[in-house]
Amino acid sequence: MRYLNYLLLTALLGVLQGCFPVAAVGVGTGALMAADRRTTGTYIEDEGIEDKAIQQISAKYHDTVHINVTSFNRHALLTGEVLNEDAKTDIAKIVASLPNVKAVSNELAVSGLSGIASRSSDSVITGDVKLRFLNNKIFQADHVKVITENGTVFLMGLVYHKEAEAATEIASTTSGVRRVVKVFEYLD
Numbered sequence: 001m002r003y004l005n006y007l008l009l010t011a012l013l014g015v016l017q018g019c020f021p022v023a024a025v026g027v028g029t030g031a032l033m034a035a036d037r038r039t040t041g042t043y044i045e046d047e048g049i050e051d052k053a054i055q056q057i058s059a060k061y062h063d064t065v066h067i068n069v070t071s072f073n074r075h076a077l078l079t080g081e082v083l084n085e086d087a088k089t090d091i092a093k094i095v096a097s098l099p100n101v102k103a104v105s106n107e108l109a110v111s112g113l114s115g116i117a118s119r120s121s122d123s124v125i126t127g128d129v130k131l132r133f134l135n136n137k138i139f140q141a142d143h144v145k146v147i148t149e150n151g152t153v154f155l156m157g158l159v160y161h162k163e164a165e166a167a168t169e170i171a172s173t174t175s176g177v178r179r180v181v182k183v184f185e186y187l188d
Contacts, residue, residue: 035142037158037187038073045100046071053095060094061087066113069095070147072156074102077183079149081109105183107154114150122148125176129153132170139163146171151178160188 036043049071057067065087067080076095082088092106126148133141144167145156153171155164164184171180 035140037143042073045074049074049076049095049098049101052098056094056098057091061091065091067091067108068147068149070145070154070156071101072145072183073158073185074100075105075156075183075185076101076103077105077107077147077154077156079107079147079152079154081111081113081150083110083112085110107149107152107181109150118150121176122150125151125153125174128176129171129174132174133167136166136170138166148177151176152181153177153179154181154183156183158185158187161186 038046050069053069053071053076054067057065057069061067061082065080065082067078067082070077070079076098078092078095082091088106088108088110091108092104095101096104126146129146129148130141133139133144133146139159139162143157143159143163147154147156153174155167155171157163157167159167164182164186168180168182171177
């Protein structure tokens with residue numbers, strides 16, 4: 001069925017020549033969703049969870065926190081820094097109260113906010129881990145989501161235990177990684 005949708009979308013591209021940027025975005029999203037183990041509805045719900053969470057957290061905490069919300073299969077992962085334990089608890093409650101959220105993993109650190117150097121280093125680590133995932137023969141790289149915060153790599157996805165073990169091994173042996181936290185849902 002998905003292939004039929006791609007075929008129809010490709011045919012539609014010829015008709016929508018003046019709307020290429022809009023159509024191209026749709027193709028990219030469709031390609032990402034084709035390899036994803038989540039349903040299309042769940043994928044869209046995850047995007048909504050992330051957007052709503054960031055909006056509500058930003059409205060209440062403005063620039064006093066550094067928060068990342070990553071949702072996968074309606075499981076929200078909170079990473080970043082907050083200034084106190086009360087903010088950490090409150091933010092988890094905000095996210096847990098959102099529609100469609102079935103679980104929250106609160107990995108927020110109570111500390112000062114990270115700087116640009118730390119965040120840049122985390123981006124490099126995430127890129128390195130993802131690149132190393134491409135060379136493995138055990139799982140598809142796009143089945144595992146990688147989030148890095150202060151040298152800690154968080155791995156999310158719907159995976160088999162064998163895939164989780166391989167992903168964890170690759171991530172843990174990547175330069176700059178201090179520790180790996182698995183936030184997987186298992187298919188076996």
